[in-house]
Amino acid sequence: MRKTVIPAAAAALALSLTACGSGSGDGAGDGEGTLVVGATAVPAGEVLSYIEDNLAEDAGLDLEIKEFTDYVLPNTALQEGSLDANLYQNEPYLDDFNASQGTDLVPVVDVYLPPMGVYSQQAADVTKLPDGATVAVPNDTTNEGRALQLLAAEGVITLKDGAGTDASPADITANPGNLKFKELEPAQLPRSLDDVAAAVINNNYAQDAGLSPTEDAILLESAEDNPYANLLAVKKGNEDDPRVEKLVDLLTSPEVKKFIEDEYRGSVIPTF
Structure with missing residues (x-):
């Protein structure tokens, strides 16, 4: 090979x-x-x-x-x-x-x-992040939209009607936890976990960093209709x-x- x-x-x-x-x-x-x-x-x-x-x-x-x-x-x-x-x-x-x-x-x-999964060293439940916490998300259009849709599906945020795969923080209409979003290169997201309350990380970079999606993610994307x-x-x-x-x-x-x-x-x- x-x-x-x-x-x-x-x-x-x-x-x-x-x-x-x-x-x-x-x-x-x-x-x-x-x-x-x-x-x-x-x-x-x-x-x-x-x-x-x-x-x-x-x-x-x-x-x-x-x-x-x-x-x-x-x-x-x-x-x-x-x-x-x-x-x-x-x-x-x-x-x-x-x-x-x-x-x-x-x-x-x-x-x-x-x-895709949400990972955190500060919380075991994505709905219980500290008020005003910072969440790191991918900085490319598609993966950021995917990350926000994952959070919206769990009720962490609400996105405006029609927000699709290119959703951005500007499309957030409700944010009960006053979360702040930090956009990073996808490969940098695992290393950000020491500095943010949570990070939404692509599967390959999570596994590269030794994270198990099924064991370590506090929220994991569903395969249904994905x-x-x-x-x-x-x-x-x-x-x-x-x-x-x-x-x-x-x-x-x-x-x-x-x-x-x-x-x-x-x-x-x-x-x-």
């Missing part, structure tokens, strides 16, 4: 080289060679590593995994051609990214739901790449479903 971990600064340099014509995808989009897939470490990187170690060879798929530590660069790399696919995001985030960045990335298949399943994405026009089709078959196989259920025990939920 070839796996590369790309922190934000290093990835930025790599992407600048890609723009000059040195993309790393072997035969990107032509159906031949290595399929280069970008992912965050947990759970996407672990799911792909399971496939590489156990299923890819028999399926005739040569897979290379590149791990990223943020949510922007995997899409930028996919658009510019140094990745052939990525696995880490949900469709509302992808739609917002395309609209704001002018990219043409498309979903191929939903794979799993990583429930639009935030993580998906495999490609650049438009590459949906029918034979290598991508092989990966889709493996990602939605009984073996991968069992791996997700056994490995994450409800912290990540298969959606196929």
